[in-house]
């Protein structure tokens with residue numbers, strides 16, 4: 001069993017990592033396993049850069065391989081916002097539901113054909129303070145008029161996937177994994193891991 005530390009404080013992300021990587025024989029440990037976890041400022045201007053910043057800072061403090069995720073929602077009609085600010089959109093006072101409401105308010109009156117959006121996920125794999133591989137995944141969708149569904153986290157209730165015909169928050173975890181930005185990026189991690197282990 002290989003252990004990888006996933007450098008996230010987001011429980012929704014952590015669960016998705018565990019479920020995608022367990023079948024590969026990879027055991028995920030969270031940031032709690034790091035006695036002096038660094039406070040990382042996400043100062044990068046891209047998802048990729050922020051994933052590297054998080055992965056490198058944490059991997060400098062452990063012998064384990066570290067995977068970090070930076071992800072978010074880009075809404076075309078909002079010029080790509082919330083983008084790299086997805087987790088803090090609207091300020092510290094808002095929770096996931098509040099951030100979803102804010103996006104819906106900003107899109108009030110915008111017709112469906114102009115509500116295109118995508119989730120992006122950048123993953124960085126680091127050892128000893130250096131990034132050794134990067135992975136990314138994207139999924140296209142449309143922002144709904146009202147939140148739908150109870151599953152997932154973040155902006156899942158307002159993100160409609162046209163192929164599935166449902167909001168991400170209406171999908172099971174396995175269904176979301178098969179379609180999502182993070183699922184696709186994690187497919188890259190799985191392939192890389194199999195290659196490294198000669199499978």
Ligand code: ITT
Pocket residue numbers: 007008009010013042069070071072073086087119152153154155156180182
């Ligand atoms: P860590 O930095 O500790 O990993 P975080 O939540 O702050 O956790 P990010 O800076 O990468 O992570 O912000 C990503 C935000 O984008 C996240 O808080 C959600 O609001 C949103 N997001 C990312 N992936 C999502 C998904 O699969 N479904 C819904 N929202 C998602």
